[in-house]
Amino acid sequence: MLDLLSILSIAIIITSLGVFSLRNYQFSIYTYAVQTFILVSIFFTLAFRFDAEQLSIWGMIAFFTKVVFIPMLLLKLVKKLDVKSEDEPVSGFFISPIIAMGFSLAISMAIYPIYLEFSLIKEAIPLMASITVFMMGIFGFILRNSAIKQILAYCMFENGIHLSLALMAYNSPEIAELGILTDAIFAVVIMSILAQRFFKYFGSLDVSKANELKG
Numbered sequence: 001m002l003d004l005l006s007i008l009s010i011a012i013i014i015t016s017l018g019v020f021s022l023r024n025y026q027f028s029i030y031t032y033a034v035q036t037f038i039l040v041s042i043f044f045t046l047a048f049r050f051d052a053e054q055l056s057i058w059g060m061i062a063f064f065t066k067v068v069f070i071p072m073l074l075l076k077l078v079k080k081l082d083v084k085s086e087d088e089p090v091s092g093f094f095i096s097p098i099i100a101m102g103f104s105l106a107i108s109m110a111i112y113p114i115y116l117e118f119s120l121i122k123e124a125i126p127l128m129a130s131i132t133v134f135m136m137g138i139f140g141f142i143l144r145n146s147a148i149k150q151i152l153a154y155c156m157f158e159n160g161i162h163l164s165l166a167l168m169a170y171n172s173p174e175i176a177e178l179g180i181l182t183d184a185i186f187a188v189v190i191m192s193i194l195a196q197r198f199f200k201y202f203g204s205l206d207v208s209k210a211n212e213l214k215g
Contacts, residue, residue, distance in 0.1 A: 005046070005049070005125075013105075017100075020097055020136055020140055020144070020156070024085050025083060025085065025086065025149075029074045029078070032070075033067055042126065077196070080196070081195075083205060100143060104132045108128040115164070119167050133156055134160025137153045145208050147191075147199070154187065
């Protein structure tokens, strides 16, 4: 029977599919907030199970920055640009999520034994979840054209990194500080400003239109 950590890990994989595939920007941002709340729940679960105070601190910081601030920033961006749904992605709305999730799961199953070898926490499902969320972020950059969806892809990519670090090196003295310093806030702020300028110039969030800048 699955324990709480495994259930949360499966939930974070499911939400990554939601963030990736939902066409409506607001729904996608809300799903990202849910995913990050699950990530914070995993931090506190690990902190309780392994007596890791660093993860509790990291979890509290992540709650205010990644569950509250970043979704609010992105919702404000969507409202300011008055956009509701993304344009058709590279591989279509139905095919691209299947491609992204299929390859992400396959890659996670292939390389999680390596993570398991070096990880402090020997839990297969959470390690696979960290790789899957990371890869969903990578595929978000490749398969989605919308600037906002690519910001969300970056945020998922970052969630995957945070989960990997929490599992592999939770007792590192720098880990809490790293959680602060590597936070997505500044990157998301910069990308949001660029998305606004891009929209103002092209009248669209479709980054493929940037090809017009060549030459």
